[in-house]
Amino acid sequence: MAITMCRSAGYSSTLRFYEVLDRNGSVQDPASGTRLSPSSPGYRQAVLSAPNLLSVAGSRLSAADGKVASFSFQVTGGKLFAPVLMVQDTQQTFFSYGAANSDGLSHFDGIGPNAYGI
Numbered sequence: 001m002a003i004t005m006c007r008s009a010g011y012s013s014t015l016r017f018y019e020v021l022d023r024n025g026s027v028q029d030p031a032s033g034t035r036l037s038p039s040s041p042g043y044r045q046a047v048l049s050a051p052n053l054l055s056v057a058g059s060r061l062s063a064a065d066g067k068v069a070s071f072s073f074q075v076t077g078g079k080l081f082a083p084v085l086m087v088q089d090t091q092q093t094f095f096s097y098g099a100a101n102s103d104g105l106s107h108f109d110g111i112g113p114n115a116y117g118i
Contacts, residue, residue: 002072007063011089015061017054017081018047025082025097027052038097047084047095054081083108085118094118 005015020027025038030051036043046052056073063069075081085094085107098106111117 002070003061004068004070005061005063006068007065009065011087013062013085013087016084016086017059017075018052018084019054020080020082023080025095025100038095038100043100044093044095047100048093083116 007013018027021035026035027043027046028034028051029036029042029046030049031046036046054075056075059071059073059075061069061071082096084096087093092102094107095101096106096108098104101107107118109117
C-alpha cells in the first residue's frame with residue numbers, strides 16, 4: 001500500500017489502520033470474540049487493541065506540519081482496513097466511522113478517489 005500524507009495542523013498526529021470485518025466497520029473484540037459495530041460499547045478499545053491494529057513496518061504514518069510525506073508498506077490481500085487518527089497533543093482519537101467518535105461525528109471526508117481529508 002502506498003500513501004502520501006500532508007499535514008496542515010498545529011497538533012502532532014499519527015495515522016494508523018485497523019482491520020474491519022465488513023463495510024459497516026465492524027471489528028472483532030479480541031477479549032470476547034464478539035462482533036462490534038462502530039456504535040457498540042467497547043468498539044474503540046477493540047479497534048486500538050493489538051490484534052486489530054495494522055502493525056506491519058511503516059504502517060504508522062505521520063508528517064511534519066506543512067510537509068508532505070510518502071509511505072509504503074505491505075498488507076495482506078483480501079482484507080478490509082479503515083483509518084484511525086491519533087492526536088498526541090490532545091489524546092483524541094478519530095475513527096473513520098462517525099458512530100465510533102466521542103462526538104458521534106464523521107471527521108474523515110472523501111475529497112477524491114482514494115483521497116481523504118481529516
